[in-house]
Amino acid sequence: MTDKLNDFGLIGLAVMGQNLVLNVESRGFHVSVYNRTAAVTDEFVAQHPGKRLTATHTLADFVQSLARPRKVMIMVKAGAAVDAVIEQLLPLLEADDIVIDGGNSLYTDTERRDAWLTPLGLRFIGAGVSGGEEGARKGPAIMPGGPASTWAVMQPIFESIAAVAEGQPCVRHIGPGGAGHYVKMIHNGIEYGDMQLICEAYHLMQSAGMATLEIAEVFNRWNEGELQSYLVQITGKALEQIDPETGRPIVELILDKAGQKGTGQWTLVNAAEQAVVISTINAAVEARVLSSQKAQRVAASQILQGPTTPWTGDQAARDALVAKIHDALYAAKVISYAQGLDLVRSMSAHKGWDIDLGGLASIWRGGCIIRARFLNHITDAYRTQPDLAHLMLAPYFAALLNRTQQAWREVVAHAVTQGIPVPAMSASLGYYDSLRTARLPANLLQAQRDFFGAHTYERIDKPAGQWFHTDWPEVVG
Structure with a gap:
């Protein structure tokens, strides 16, 4: 002493x-x-x-x-x-x-x-x-x-x-x-989404015949541009790490069973409680759970069939695919951050925490796992519009998503036709399309609910807040 x-x-x-x-x-x-x-x-x-x-x-x-x-x-x-x-x-x-x-x-x-x-x-x-x-x-x-x-x-x-x-x-x-630990939980949820999206980009390039060290070069190059982030940076470094015992890239020798410590699951529970959609993060958590079922996946791979025609694109086609994957990854990463921040906004209002989303984004620009160059744009978006309803609607991000959405679609379509699982990337696209669709088929869903449970519905030709019920025909059998 x-x-x-x-x-x-x-x-x-x-x-x-x-x-x-x-x-x-x-x-x-x-x-x-x-x-x-x-x-x-x-x-x-x-x-x-x-x-x-x-x-x-x-x-x-x-x-x-x-x-x-x-x-x-x-x-x-x-x-x-x-x-x-x-x-x-x-x-x-x-x-x-x-x-x-x-x-x-x-x-x-x-x-x-x-x-x-x-x-x-x-x-x-x-x-x-x-x-x-x-x-x-x-x-x-x-x-x-x-x-x-x-x-x-x-x-x-x-x-x-x-x-x-x-x-x-x-x-x-x-x-x-609990505001501090709450936003750390959401930070980790965004992290789950970001990491899964990066892994899906890796899988897409791997399935196109690219060697591990080639993919490492792509991530290293991406880290010098608009995708610059800590997670993209360490991905490039991880992919180029050679195992001294075998001389092979170490990632090729790592068992494909991902772990988790619970913060991602906590985020899902909270989102359900707040009725906020975080489909990208949800897909990422589920991807980790499914990865842990290694024995079942190996058994299923011997029984369940996928596409029978492999992709045979030449180098020019591969380069074009990589460029599209870049755009798809960027767009989907924005969705992961947007969903996390939307959940923070909802919870802050619910709890009366008055969390400054621009200030929160500003402290994520350094030191933390999800630090990324485009957090500067997120910070600016909320400082310019403190009452911004959703990050995707900020001018910078709306323009970015409009610019990348076609490549994003083509990447998801390519993955589907080739049988490559991209749960987080496709969930992000589904969220984007749902948010931008003025009329969803929930009208039919409401009819179904009223049919079997008399839950009632609103009408587009009547004032909001008025509820109606239809006497539906009886179903026999």
Whole structure:
């Protein structure tokens, strides 16, 4: 222990926790660290001699080492582990101390913890942190929720450790209660959609006979243009990585069973509750689930038939297809972001959070997993029209979608005729076409509902809000 009380404390020294500690310390702050396994604490501090770090072996020592109001960040597995740490901290903390949950907690858990700690005089922040291990060390995007007064206390630390984009730190106060963890959940849902779309683009090129290293070159080239993004960048790097044991690209040796940690599923549940369509994200989550059914897919591949005529395009045809895939990927990626932001808009209105969508897009421009060049255009769209009803209707994005929609259709059609699954890309196109269709066949659906359940319907030739029922003919048999 040192005589000086430290500025910040962090509990949970897994990789993300360690990198956040080093980030905070590198900005001039003195940091206390605690891990349930004392050996992990000691090893971590020993590996960084000369740093402003204090190793503590009990939570009592950890709390006593911090200046008031104490700033305690918890970086443990979401769920019961967070509650357990808070339970142990409660007898040790004092009024106005700040507890920050920096994990991927469900926003409803954050709201419950806020309601638990506030009457005890403690201040609670649910902070979404995105950027992975590298972001945690060099600058993540941070999405803190909670009282504005608590944000004011944490602002100097959070702004100093966050990534910077366009000269601005990639952190801002999102809103009260669980707003911070909520938008991190939506960030992850968009991430699911984005990743699946990129994988579908890869699959399309692979099915056109392109070698893995050729596809890597395409993604590297795309990353220099309007598709520039962290996920496109790492895709190119992943595809060109060679396995030293076999000399083959490592992606060719990775089993095609995708994992997930729950945030995508949470997003789907919330969208259903809010009656907001997020078909791209839904397709991406389902694609991961289906990928995990490897044995069933292998068995089905021996029974179920697909197209019998493979594509035999020459190099010029392949180049043309790649150009169309570029446009289809760009358009569908916009849909993933648009759907996620539409859900944030709906939930913000429902909860009274008053989330600034332009401000949210601005902090996603750096540090986080979904950072992309076109987030500048998203930021501008909402700053120009703060009451924008839907991102797709902003002039820049409407023009982009109008420009790319034909190539997008041709890519989806090509995939269908070749039997290549593109669930997220086709779901995005279906959403686009549904949104731009002034009259959908829901009139027939309403007739069906009224036929079997007398649910009633409105008429186009009568004032809105008037409901009608038809005496339909009886059906026998």
